[in-house]
Structure formats: C-alpha cells, structure tokens
Amino acid sequence: MKNLRWDDLQVFARVAQSGGLSGAADALDMSAPTVGRRMLALEQATGKSLFVRSRTGYELTDDGRALLRKVRTMEAGARPIEEWISADGERPIIRLSAGTWTANFMAENIPRIWTPDDPYRICFKTTEARLDISHREIEIGVRNRPAESGNLASRRTVDLGFAPYIVRSHPNPRESEWVAIDPDEAITRSARWLSAQDSASVCAWANTPYTLRDLVRAGAGKGVMPCFAGDRDPRLMRAGPLITDLAETQYLVMHNDDRHRPEVRLAIDRLHTLFRDHAALFRGDRPIGSSEMAEEPIA
Amino acid sequence: MKNLRWDDLQVFARVAQSGGLSGAADALDMSAPTVGRRMLALEQATGKSLFVRSRTGYELTDDGRALLRKVRTMEAGARPIEEWISADGERPIIRLSAGTWTANFMAENIPRIWTPDDPYRICFKTTEARLDISHREIEIGVRNRPAESGNLASRRTVDLGFAPYIVRSHPNPRESEWVAIDPDEAITRSARWLSAQDSASVCAWANTPYTLRDLVRAGAGKGVMPCFAGDRDPRLMRAGPLITDLAETQYLVMHNDDRHRPEVRLAIDRLHTLFRDHAALFRGDRPIGSSEMAEEPIA
DNA sequence: AATTTGAATTTCAGAAATGAAAAACCTTCG
DNA sequence: CGAAGGTTTTTCATTTCTGAAATTCAAATT
Numbered sequence: 001m002k003n004l005r006w007d008d009l010q011v012f013a014r015v016a017q018s019g020g021l022s023g024a025a026d027a028l029d030m031s032a033p034t035v036g037r038r039m040l041a042l043e044q045a046t047g048k049s050l051f052v053r054s055r056t057g058y059e060l061t062d063d064g065r066a067l068l069r070k071v072r073t074m075e076a077g078a079r080p081i082e083e084w085i086s087a088d089g090e091r092p093i094i095r096l097s098a099g100t101w102t103a104n105f106m107a108e109n110i111p112r113i114w115t116p117d118d119p120y121r122i123c124f125k126t127t128e129a130r131l132d133i134s135h136r137e138i139e140i141g142v143r144n145r146p147a148e149s150g151n152l153a154s155r156r157t158v159d160l161g162f163a164p165y166i167v168r169s170h171p172n173p174r175e176s177e178w179v180a181i182d183p184d185e186a187i188t189r190s191a192r193w194l195s196a197q198d199s200a201s202v203c204a205w206a207n208t209p210y211t212l213r214d215l216v217r218a219g220a221g222k223g224v225m226p227c228f229a230g231d232r233d234p235r236l237m238r239a240g241p242l243i244t245d246l247a248e249t250q251y252l253v254m255h256n257d258d259r260h261r262p263e264v265r266l267a268i269d270r271l272h273t274l275f276r277d278h279a280a281l282f283r284g285d286r287p288i289g290s291s292e293m294a295e296e297p298i299a
Numbered sequence: 300m301k302n303l304r305w306d307d308l309q310v311f312a313r314v315a316q317s318g319g320l321s322g323a324a325d326a327l328d329m330s331a332p333t334v335g336r337r338m339l340a341l342e343q344a345t346g347k348s349l350f351v352r353s354r355t356g357y358e359l360t361d362d363g364r365a366l367l368r369k370v371r372t373m374e375a376g377a378r379p380i381e382e383w384i385s386a387d388g389e390r391p392i393i394r395l396s397a398g399t400w401t402a403n404f405m406a407e408n409i410p411r412i413w414t415p416d417d418p419y420r421i422c423f424k425t426t427e428a429r430l431d432i433s434h435r436e437i438e439i440g441v442r443n444r445p446a447e448s449g450n451l452a453s454r455r456t457v458d459l460g461f462a463p464y465i466v467r468s469h470p471n472p473r474e475s476e477w478v479a480i481d482p483d484e485a486i487t488r489s490a491r492w493l494s495a496q497d498s499a500s501v502c503a504w505a506n507t508p509y510t511l512r513d514l515v516r517a518g519a520g521k522g523v524m525p526c527f528a529g530d531r532d533p534r535l536m537r538a539g540p541l542i543t544d545l546a547e548t549q550y551l552v553m554h555n556d557d558r559h560r561p562e563v564r565l566a567i568d569r570l571h572t573l574f575r576d577h578a579a580l581f582r583g584d585r586p587i588g589s590s591e592m593a594e595e596p597i598a
Numbered sequence: 599a600a601t602t603t604g605a606a607t608t609t610c611a612g613a614a615a616t617g618a619a620a621a622a623c624c625t626t627c628g
Numbered sequence: 629c630g631a632a633g634g635t636t637t638t639t640c641a642t643t644t645c646t647g648a649a650a651t652t653c654a655a656a657t658t
Binding site: 030031032033034037038054055056 | 615623624
C-alpha cells in the first residue's frame, strides 16, 4: 500500500461534495477519468470502500462519510493557505454571515462597518443556516448564542426582542390571522415559535423572511419579526407586546486564530459599536413617536 | 498559476522539517530531484520564495516559516486520517507524553494504566519538551498547567512538591554543594530554579534528570527532585524542606476531539485514579518510616 | 592546498498519469 | 417501448512526472 497522498484527499472532498465524478472534474479542472482513477487509488490506499458507484453518480459509504468528516478539518487548514497566497497585496476578504434581518440591518449601515479606504473587503453571507466557522467557511458570524467549543471566540453585543407586526392600514388588527414561515423551512427559533402556539390561526406561509414581510405589508395578516426590523418599517406597526419567549442575546462569533488579525479585529469592533449604538432598537424599546395598537396579550 | 496541490504541501512540510531535499526524499520515499522539482513548483504556485537554497541544504525564508505554520495545522488534520486507515482492526495507539520522573512513575505502574487485554496500546514519549497536542503530536500530555486555548481539554490530578535530596550515606549533608541541570538544557521550572538562587554553590551539572540522580546517588552533592521521585528512592533522603517556590499542580491535557474516544477516556480515567491514589506522595507528605535530615531552611 | 564528503542539480530514458474520444450504462421522459 | 440525456468507464496516444546516474558545487578535513 502506497502512502496516502494528500492530493487524493483534496479530490475526494470535491467528489463527495458534488456527488459525482463529472462535477468534481469541472470544479478541479481535471478530466472525469482522472478523478475516477484517483478515487480508485484512494480506496486502494485506505483499504476501504468509500463510494457506492452508480451510473448516476458517486454516493458515500459509511467509511466515506467518516473520511469526509476528517478531510473537512484538513480543508479548514488549507483555506488559510489559499488566502495567504491570493492575499498578496490585495485586501483580504472578511466573510460575514448573518440571518436575513441582521444582514439587512448591516447592509443598510454599511458605511459604519466598511469604507472604500478600509484595508479589507466584505463578503456578506445571508442565510439562516449556521455556517461552520471552525471549518473556516466564514470569518465572522452573527449568532444568537455564544460559541461553546471548537476553538471559537464570542463577543456579546445586544439583547434582541421579537414582536408581532401588522400593516398600519389593516382594517381590523385585532382579528387578524397569522402569516408564518413554512415549517419545513423554519430554522430560527422565532420561525418555529408560531407552530408551537396551539391557538394561533395561520392564514399564509412564506419560505423566506422577506416574503413574510411582503405578505404582512400587503395586509395578509400579522407576522413575527425582530423588533429592529419591524420597528424600522414605516408601513408596519406592532400587533401586540414583546414576545418574551423569544427574547435572546446576540453574539459575534469568530475563529480564535482570526481574532487578532487586525482587519478582523477592526470589523468586529465596528460591528460591536454599531449594534450597541442601537441597543434600544434591538431590545424592542418603543421607537419615538411610533403608533401602534393598544397592548394586550397575544393569541 | 496552477491551483495549489496538497501533495506539495505535504512534501514541503518534510523538507522544512529535515532541512533539505535528501532527508525529505528518504522520509517520503521519493528521489531528491523530484522533491526539488516539487518545491520549485510550490514556489511557483504560491508566488513566493520559500527557501534559501544552498549546497548544504534548504533553509526556510520568512514566507516559508509562515507557510510551515499553516501547513502544520493541515498535518494535524491529516494525522487522524492516517490513524483511521492503519487502525483497521488493530488496537489504536495512545501517545502519552510526560517529563522524566512522571514517565518513570507511570512506567513503574504500567499495570495500573494498561494490561495486555486492553483495547489500546501505549506509546511513551518521555521528554521535558512540550509536545504539541493541538497539532496531534500526542494524545495525552501530563503537564504542570492546564491548557488555555487551541481546542484542548484539561483534567486536574494532584499537587506536586519539590525538595532537595542527598544520598543517605553522605558524610556531611549540611555542607554539601548542589548538583544542577545544565542551564542550557534547563527546561522545567525546577531545573531553572537553582540558577536563580544566588547563594547556591553548584559543584556539578548534568544534562538529564537521570544523570542528576546518579550524581546525587554517588554522593556528588544534593539535587532538586520532585518528591514523588526522591521519596521513592531508598538510597536518597531529603536534604531540606519542601521548596515552596516550586509547588505546582499537575494536569492531564488532551485534544478536545479525543476526549470522548473510548480508549482515550479509559486511559485518562486510569491515569487520574493512579495519580490521585498517590496524592500524598506527590504533594510531598513524608513517606512512612523514611529517615531524613533535620529540617532547616535551605541555602 | 588538495582531498573528501555530503549535499543540490542536471540529464535523459523510462514509467506513470492524463485527457479526448468512444463506449457502455442507467434513468428519465415522451 | 424507444429515444434522449447524463454519467461512468474504457481505450489509447500524449504529456508529464520520476528516478538513476552523472555532474556540480561548497564546506570540512587532511
């Protein structure tokens, strides 16, 4: 058995990810036959079957999945190298991941976190999914809980409040039904909360937060949103008090090895300041002069 | 620029480690010309000079050192893969690192931590140097402080006491001089302590703890040893009270990803029990029936 | 100063890996 | 049921990589 070649692991990761030879071949700029032969060699070297081969693609076996998990941590080690190479003179890219509304808030305040003269560039990754910081998918994540393990560091920012919102022009706010996130797509706590309320009557579902807001704006019903998003929307008003079940705290999470990189440090500091400056908005303290329904317990 | 090949990084690490092509070529089972060409290609791919080439070998540049640091974390990811491959059916190897005396203690108590029927094997790494657990050089380290960062976990075991020892048959214990560790080799706190004592008169140096003990046993003078080592040696007796400056606490340190592997868990538990069972010995409480000099402050 | 030694480097024939094209194969869609 | 589409696999000429030996070179030794 010839010794393990790292190249083959690199190829393996792509095959595993794309689920077949042809996809990996494109991504790696090699030919499919070569990729196939490499995987044969890797199975030879490991002495294990890694794939179930079929005409429709390559599927991982249990051993294959076990290997993939390990190769992922190697990829995490390789990523900084690739960046180190390409970052020659060019400004480094800080990948910043957040949920829809948080990303929206940051994007609208982009001058507070980035200016053209800054020694870095920013790549927004807007998703409710939790990208893997310890495996270097992103540099900074905005999360609703601190990181526990995996060599990550966290920095607390602000408390978050959630409330139901409805369009200001709604003819009958008190009787309105709910607009919810499709339970199949509900990742965040706030999206799942509504399904847990037995008494809530839902009239429409959406699969993205933006669509949910559009439905609420159009008068379809009331929807749960974070206060910092709902209170900033002039077309909406609160349809009830803060939902205490959903109160949470926001954290900036980063890789331990990155926290002292000057550009990451700078971005973190600015984000921290930005959020802290709007602490009242995030907590859900009423915005000055906003109108709203009289308070009463919801649903 | 062709994309980075992981293979070349693997080769790079060996070249950097062995300081030249020929050493790396032997270790990797390739020819020296091939290794040389690969490194040329790597410099091409990175666009940086990684080595200063000379007839006597390859020396790293600053960029080379920067790259090596990053490649080391990739190696850390690769090591579990290699073990996963070779561990097919065979019992896994737990590499256990400790200082001279601790290793000696564990070795003498090997039945307490390993028996032939156990589902693992043990590899002792006896050294005063601190091997890199986060980079997977060892599974378990016996340390005198808990790990702070780098995805490591620590478990506290016992308190350690240090004292000066002298051979029982010494004609004039009170007037004896010191046997010390060569300051150039002094890594541990206890080895460096003596140099810091202005009033200490040293008559002999040794570069290993064992030689130091042999010198003390032979009557050359008195030497600092951990109590668990000195008190167990029937030929030695204390030449003074505990050295409070040197009191420290012992920890078992392991990688966070390893702590739940059953065999590592088992070994850790046994080590913990072994040390705890001898807590009094380690702390330096006098062994029953041992003779010693009358106490008085040491030089 | 000449010699030895131990390393990198060059040369070049042979070995191994590669890609294009073709073939084989399964799935899907009409 | 047949055809189309997409994927893997085989084939084979070509390219690339490799190792042995020869060469070069600098430092250490005699």
